[in-house]
Amino acid sequence: MESDELYPPERLAAARRATVAAGLDALLLTPGADLRYLTGYQARAGERLTCLVLPAEGEPTLIVPALERPAAEASPAPATGVRIVDHADGTDPYPLVAAALGGPVGTVGLADRMWAEQVLALRAALPGAQQRLAGEVLRELRIRKSPAEVAALAEAGAAIDAVHRRMGEWLRPGRTEAEVAADIAAAIREAGHVTVDFVIVAAGPNGASPHHDTSDRPIGAGEPVVVDIGGTMSSGYRSDCTRTYVSGGPAPTEFNDYYAVLAEAQRAAVAAVRPGVSAEAVDATARDVITGAGYGSAFLHRTGHGIGLDGHEEPYVVAGNARPLEPGMAFSIEPGIYLAGRHGARIEDIVVCTTDGVQRLNITSTELIAL
Known part of the structure; x- marks a missing residue:
């Protein structure tokens, strides 16, 4: 089965429309089923931040550790239209999230099973943003299988x-x-x-x-x-x-x-x-x-x-x-x-x-x- 059949690029556009309809300015998705559903990338969960930043308006960005960039580039993710940005060990990746958002945001949807340390780091990096669950948006997209x-x-x-x-x-x-x-x-x-x-x-x-x-x-x-x-x-x-x-x-x-x-x-x-x-x-x-x-x-x-x-x-x-x-x-x-x-x-x-x-x-x- 071709990856574009199972992970079609249209999903990102559908998720963006649903994000707007839910009153969210962006989705922030760390490794898990939601990230894979939208990009096809089976990301490694670990202390190094991997995060898909999907603004309601603007380019989607996949932030990955530098050592995992080859895996991200080899996945179906680039074909879905996401831009890949990496961060080196020892650097703070959270400003990259703020930069990928392109400006201040009022409300963001976080991956339902995001680690608490990442939730708190994003709260500090985006102090003006309310946090809700991305599942409010993605649940309705994922519940009906293609x-x-x-x-x-x-x-x-x-x-x-x-x-x-x-x-x-x-x-x-x-x-x-x-x-x-x-x-x-x-x-x-x-x-x-x-x-x-x-x-x-x-x-x-x-x-x-x-x-x-x-x-x-x-x-x-x-x-x-x-x-x-x-x-x-x-x-x-x-x-x-x-x-x-x-x-x-x-x-x-x-x-x-x-x-x-x-x-x-x-x-x-x-x-x-x-x-x-x-x-x-x-x-x-x-x-x-x-x-x-x-x-x-x-x-x-x-x-x-x-x-x-x-x-x-x-x-x-x-x-x-x-x-x-x-x-x-x-x-x-x-x-x-x-x-x-x-x-x-x-x-x-x-x-x-x-x-x-x-x-x-x-x-x-x-x-x-x-x-």
């Missing part, structure tokens, strides 16, 4: 599906969660990801903790095992998929009963996705099935989160989010049931809202997988 972005997410989904299909090579009784996770991490890279973002292998009672990592606990025969894995592709777009397995013997009857409920809830929530349906209605679809079966208190988290250049981004599929879904919105559908001290289960697919319904980007079976 066809090229959907293709990148589909590529990521296929890569993580390929890892799940290999689970029988690694997951078996007697091996520890950590041993299985090490094999999975290697396979995530082999499948085309450039980084491994997370590997959750949660067997038996550990499966009742949704964000369990791994441990040195051996996997027992017949224990349910929740495997939640994801990584980042060279495109910058992410994968995230959860399946639940059982190895070496039959799962407990109680588990089989509620897994059937969970699978029904997940299928129903995926099927509910279409333009105009609210995010909270999709959450309610999954939650109503689980609650109706008596497991409502065991569904501990929201039904889903958006995904793209960030692993978690808008839209969030959760009670209280009345925003209607629109074509191009990409997010997870991942209900779970967790019984403390016993076991748990989660099923997660990434889906995209289309013009007339939904597209699953993870297509492996959602049935309980016996290895």
Whole structure:
């Protein structure tokens, strides 16, 4: 996929228009998904300042450490029309931000996850400027994925599906969660990801903790095992998929009963996705099935989160989010049931809202997988 398809120059113009509409004079973006979304540059986060200065009027400037200028110039950023300015070690880079703004500014939007030391340094360098969050502007641009972005997410989904299909090579009784996770991490890279973002292998009672990592606990025969894995592709777009397995013997009857409920809830929530349906209605679809079966208190988290250049981004599929879904919105559908001290289960697919319904980007079976 060509970089100008995934990171088109028109994004800077769209961001500038949105900056004006939001009543901001400029956006100041340090390394992260927003900077990459606008320029294609995967900048290194560190104590040396990297900052995209996007004035509402005027030339966009990418300020980088001198030693990282070659990387910035080799990225898609120059093709988007940004001017690159560098600073040497030992010099103060913050006056370069003020210079790139071209004059006094009243209000600037800062990257939502900018380091506090940079926020405070910019406050000192631009003493007359109010600070707001750039997410107010960029959230609306990023929430609807372009066809090229959907293709990148589909590529990521296929890569993580390929890892799940290999689970029988690694997951078996007697091996520890950590041993299985090490094999999975290697396979995530082999499948085309450039980084491994997370590997959750949660067997038996550990499966009742949704964000369990791994441990040195051996996997027992017949224990349910929740495997939640994801990584980042060279495109910058992410994968995230959860399946639940059982190895070496039959799962407990109680588990089989509620897994059937969970699978029904997940299928129903995926099927509910279409333009105009609210995010909270999709959450309610999954939650109503689980609650109706008596497991409502065991569904501990929201039904889903958006995904793209960030692993978690808008839209969030959760009670209280009345925003209607629109074509191009990409997010997870991942209900779970967790019984403390016993076991748990989660099923997660990434889906995209289309013009007339939904597209699953993870297509492996959602049935309980016996290895």
